[in-house]
Each structure stands twice: as structure tokens, then as C-alpha cells.
Amino acid sequence: MFGVPISHVLIVSTALFFIGAYGFLTRTHLIMVLMSMELMLxxxxxxxIIFNKYLFPGTQDGLLxxxxxxxxxxxxxxxxxxxxLNLYRNFQSVSPEETTTLKY
Amino acid sequence: MHQIIFYTISAMLLISGILTVTTLKFFRAAVYLLATLVLTAGIYFMMAFNFIAIVQIVIYVGGIVVLILFSILLTSTPGAKVDKPKWKNLLSGLLVSLAGLFITSYVFTGYVFKTIKTGPENMQVKSIGMQLLNIKSSGYLLPFELITLLLLVAMISSITIAVGEHKKPELIKTAPLSDTIDKILEEINSENNLDKPASEEIDDKTALKK
Structure with a gap:
């Protein structure tokens, strides 16, 4: 049917997840952190979807x-x-390094 | 043929993902994120999950990316750049992501998955809806209801967070109509009272002149 072994597809999704994790750890702007989280999700x-397609065809649990x-x-x-947006109003910046009111 | 298309799509997917987390400009990052999501929808199309691909395009691309673009426009000037990450963060991020990638791929390449090969099944939207609203075996009615509650709570709380504490309490209080009429009458009266001394002063001045 699809002709691609399951491990190759899984490697793609794993690489995408850890790209998102890298962005989550290194970004200096909260919106960018949010975008990395979207990548991980x-x-x-x-x-x-991959496991639904390869291991359980005919069911829809992964899709749901x-x-x-x-x-x-x-x-x-x-x-x-x-x-x-609320942070930006209060601090005039959205860097996670500069919003330090709750620190200590 | 399927394989060539799949490997091309996944290479573009990984490249645009890497560019999303490494570019320093906001708009480029958002556009690369959009490309990543659309290419993921392409993989869903290749696996014959048409419904979820359409949902992905409608909600992720049409909703979330547009929301992110709006927030970028509201919080920064166009063409603005992000600060470069610190060396410490960069090093720890690289370490964590590469180690995680290698460990995870080592684990699942050593495992033999029992894949079942079937022909391309055409999944009906009706059966998805039937399973989503089913309370019998393998039904998903309870998570569905919880998701609806979650959406309601998210809507209310985001409105409260974004609006709150900016309206002054005096603006919220609305005086009844009779009070405002009384105030207007008082103002008119006070204006008349102010006029009277002014006219008296003028009278005094004219009297002095006389």
C-alpha cells in the first residue's frame, strides 16, 4: 500500500518532536516558544496517525x-x-528572561 | 512513486521545522511553521486520512497560525528580530534534542513492529461521527463532552485575561436616567448661577463707569 517502512515514518515524527524541543529550550521570545510547542504537538x-495506519488498520482510535x-x-x-498580550501590556516585552516579577 | 513523494515531503518537513526554530525573524518563523503544518497535512493525505488532513489545514493553518501572526503584529514591529539564544541554552538544547533523538530512534529501530498490510481503506466521515458520539464499547462521548467544556472554559478565560483590569469601575457603573437628567438640570442651574454674578460684575463695572 504505502511502501514505506514504519521506522522511517517514525524517525520523521521523532525528529520533528526534538526539533520542537530544541526550539522550546533555546528561544528568547514567548511567541516563538509557543510555535515550538505547536511543532511538538x-x-x-x-x-x-502512523500507529493507526500501520498497526491497527480499520479502526479510528488514533484519528479521534x-x-x-x-x-x-x-x-x-x-x-x-x-x-x-497581557504580559506585553505590563512589561513592554515578552522575553521570558525579562519578566521576573515572580522570580524569588 | 509513493516512496519518492513521501521522502520529498518529509525532507521538506524537517527542513522547514529546523528553519522554524532557528530563524531570527518573526514573520519567517510563522511562515515556516505554516509550511510545516501543511506538509504534515500532506503526509496525512498520503496515508488516506483525508478527514484529519482537512481538519489540520482548517484549524492549524487557518486558526492557530493566523492567531500567532496577529499576536506577532500586536507585540512587535514588522521586520523585528529576536535576540540570539545564550550559549548555555543553545548547548543544553542541542544536547537534549540530539540525545533524545538518538535514544528514541535506537529504541524503536530495534523493536519489530507487527504491521498489518491491508489495501487502502476509504474512511467514512459518518463512522468517525458514530464512534465519537457512542457510549457503548470504544465510544468517545465522555472525552468529547470534556473537550466542549474545555473549549468553553478556554474562551471565557482568554477573554477575561485579555480584557481584565483595564476598565475602570466608574465606567461600568451606569447611573439611572433620572439621575443624569437631574445632573444636567443642576449643570444648567449652575451655569445660570455663574452667569448671574458675571452679569452683576458687568453691571458693577458699568455702574463704576457711570
Missing amino acids: NSTCLNF FTLFIITIAAAEAAIAIAII
Whole structure:
């Protein structure tokens, strides 16, 4: 059918997840951190779809979980952007290094 | 043929993902993120998951990326650059991601998956909906209801966070109509009172002149 072994597809999704993790650890702007998180969630969705396709064809459980993950990602992005806008109003910057009111 | 298309798509996917987390400009990062999400939808299309590919394009590309672009526009000037990451963060990020990648791929390449080969099945949207709203075996009604609650809570809380503490309490209080009419009448009266002394002064001045 698809002609590609499962390990190659899994390597793609794993690489995408750790690219997102790298961005999450190194970015200096909160919106960029949010984008890295979207990448990680996206690779998780891809993983669910891959296992549904290769190991359990004929069922739809992975697909439904992907739907739930996409919904949660949308809700999380909306709340995170509201928080970022509020931070920008209070601190005039959205760098995680400069918003240090809750530190110590 | 399928293999060539798949390897091309996944190479472009990884390149645009790497560019998303390494570019220093906001708009470019958002556009690379958009490319990554669309290419992921392409992989879903190749695996014959048409419904989830359409959902991915509609919600991720049409919703989340546009939201991120709006927030970028609201919090920074166009063409602005992000600061470069510190050496310490860069080193730890590289270490964590490369070690995680190698360990995870080592684990699952050593495992033999029992893949089942079937022909391309055409998945009906009706059966997805039936399973989503089913309370019997392998039904997903409870998570579905929880997700609807979560969306409601997210909507309310994001509105509260983004708006809150900026409206002054005096603006929220609305006086009844009779009070405002009384205030207007008082103002008119006070204006008249102010006019009277002014006219008296003028009268005094004219009297002095006389």
C-alpha cells in the first residue's frame, strides 16, 4: 500500500518532536516558544496517525485522539496568546528572561 | 512513486521545522511553521486520512497560525528580530534534542513492529461521527463532552485575561436616567448661577463707569 517502512515514518515524527524541543529550550521570545510547542504537538499527532495506519488498520482510535489533540492545541494557543498580550501590556516585552516579577 | 513523494515531503518537513526554530525573524518563523503544518497535512493525505488532513489545514493553518501572526503584529514591529539564544541554552538544547533523538530512534529501530498490510481503506466521515458520539464499547462521548467544556472554559478565560483590569469601575457603573437628567438640570442651574454674578460684575463695572 504505502511502501514505506514504519521506522522511517517514525524517525520523521521523532525528529520533528526534538526539533520542537530544541526550539522550546533555546528561544528568547514567548511567541516563538509557543510555535515550538505547536511543532511538538504536531509531531505527536503524526505519531498517532502512523500507529493507526500501520498497526491497527480499520479502526479510528488514533484519528479521534488526533482530533482531541488539535482541539486542545487550539484552546492552549488562544489562552497563551491572551497571557502574552497581557504580559506585553505590563512589561513592554515578552522575553521570558525579562519578566521576573515572580522570580524569588 | 509513493516512496519518492513521501521522502520529498518529509525532507521538506524537517527542513522547514529546523528553519522554524532557528530563524531570527518573526514573520519567517510563522511562515515556516505554516509550511510545516501543511506538509504534515500532506503526509496525512498520503496515508488516506483525508478527514484529519482537512481538519489540520482548517484549524492549524487557518486558526492557530493566523492567531500567532496577529499576536506577532500586536507585540512587535514588522521586520523585528529576536535576540540570539545564550550559549548555555543553545548547548543544553542541542544536547537534549540530539540525545533524545538518538535514544528514541535506537529504541524503536530495534523493536519489530507487527504491521498489518491491508489495501487502502476509504474512511467514512459518518463512522468517525458514530464512534465519537457512542457510549457503548470504544465510544468517545465522555472525552468529547470534556473537550466542549474545555473549549468553553478556554474562551471565557482568554477573554477575561485579555480584557481584565483595564476598565475602570466608574465606567461600568451606569447611573439611572433620572439621575443624569437631574445632573444636567443642576449643570444648567449652575451655569445660570455663574452667569448671574458675571452679569452683576458687568453691571458693577458699568455702574463704576457711570
